Amino acid sequence: MPAERAVIRKTLAHFTGATGSRLDGLTARVFVDFAMCFSDLVSTNREPSERLASYVVGTEGVERLSGLTGGLISLTAHVGNWELAGRLLAGQSARPTHVVVAPEEARELERWVRRDGEGVRFVTRSRPTVSLELVAALRRGEVVAVQADRALGTRGDTMISFFGRPAPFPLGPFLLASAVGVPLVPAFCLLTADYRYLVKVAEPLTVRRGDEEDAARAWAALLEDVVREHPTQWFNFFDIWDPFNG
Amino acid sequence: METEKVLEEIKDIMVERLKFDPSRTSELTLATVLPKGMEGSLGLDSLDFIEMSIAIEERFGFVIDETEDVETHFESLGALVAYITLHTAGR
Numbered sequence: 434m435p436a437e438r439a440v441i442r443k444t445l446a447h448f449t450g451a452t453g454s455r456l457d458g459l460t461a462r463v464f465v466d467f468a469m470c471f472s473d474l475v476s477t478n479r480e481p482s483e484r485l486a487s488y489v490v491g492t493e494g495v496e497r498l499s500g501l502t503g504g505l506i507s508l509t510a511h512v513g514n515w516e517l518a519g520r521l522l523a524g525q526s527a528r529p530t531h532v533v534v535a536p537e538e539a540r541e542l543e544r545w546v547r548r549d550g551e552g553v554r555f556v557t558r559s560r561p562t563v564s565l566e567l568v569a570a571l572r573r574g575e576v577v578a579v580q581a582d583r584a585l586g587t588r589g590d591t592m593i594s595f596f597g598r599p600a601p602f603p604l605g606p607f608l609l610a611s612a613v614g615v616p617l618v619p620a621f622c623l624l625t626a627d628y629r630y631l632v633k634v635a636e637p638l639t640v641r642r643g644d645e646e647d648a649a650r651a652w653a654a655l656l657e658d659v660v661r662e663h664p665t666q667w668f669n670f671f672d673i674w675d676p677f678n679g
Numbered sequence: 680m681e682t683e684k685v686l687e688e689i690k691d692i693m694v695e696r697l698k699f700d701p702s703r704t705s706e707l708t709l710a711t712v713l714p715k716g717m718e719g720s721l722g723l724d725s726l727d728f729i730e731m732s733i734a735i736e737e738r739f740g741f742v743i744d745e746t747e748d749v750e751t752h753f754e755s756l757g758a759l760v761a762y763i764t765l766h767t768a769g770r
Contacts, residue, residue: 561714562750564725565732569745589726608726612733 437670462665494634504571510582518622607645709757
């Protein structure tokens with residue numbers, strides 16, 4: 434995967450300031466961490482949610498979910514084992530969770546990584562009217578989970594400073610939140626040194642009509658903090674600042 | 680509410696909320712297909728459909744019934760007009 438390796442190396446150099454052998458080590462570590470999370474995705478994620486909890490060594494901020502009774506958008510990124518977080522939080526909230534995903538490029542992977550059940554349902558972003566389904570789900574008080582660290586290359590992207598340089602981020606989750614009037618809850622599932630997981634839930638974001646870009650900037654700043662702290666657990670194999678070239 | 684009146688209201692929503700070029704509204708007919716990716720469609724994307732559904736509720740004063748197969752009502756202007764007309768009958 435030379436192209437992906439080159440992108441990861443370039444990105445890490447910018448995030449961390451690392452060079453030489455330290456940068457080589459960090460680059461290799463991204464692939465090790467990705468392999469660990471991906472193998473967990475196809476194995477532990479197929480277990481019931483009560484068993485999944487045994488893979489989690491700690492949680493931070495999960496109590497923030499207790500006061501949220503209506504629909505909400507769980508906002509995450511390609512950091513750590515994001516799907517494990519989604520399944521755990523779905524089990525905890527006892528509400529159906531609709532996970533919005535892009536059509537899988539490798540279709541044969543779908544049955545391994547996208548398994549409906551245990552309150553989780555995958556919604557493929559294959560047609561524009563799928564957003565109506567998401568509006569309805571939020572109004573029923575259900576959860577919509579989206580990854581908001583990958584631009585779509587459409588008018589729905591907005592440029593936001595990320596590590597000091599403008600990068601396109603998707604605005605859709607923030608527009609959906611403001612249209613329906615639900616909060617966005619940022620959540621991450623991070624791999625620990627002993628290959629267990631730490632679930633972090635950040636302060637919910639409330640978005641008023643017209644303030645969607647501000648909310649997206651707050652999200653990007655939060656993602657920056659997480660990536661700064663865990664640079665080898667952001668599995669973004671694209672150039673974040675210029676994802677549609679090359 | 681009459682079909683023609685509903686169609687005009689939808690055109691207004693497209694201009695005001697979806698920032699649709701007003702000069703193009705004359706091209707819109709009941710046969711116009713809405714979702715991006717369908718042959719001959721107007722090219723509305725997922726953000727357009729969120730905005731449009733909220734705007735329809737505000738303008739026509741009813742809540743879109745989530746238990747129905749809502750997506751089919753947004754496939755063409757004709758389907759959408761029929762859906763709105765049904766929900767505003769007698770006004």
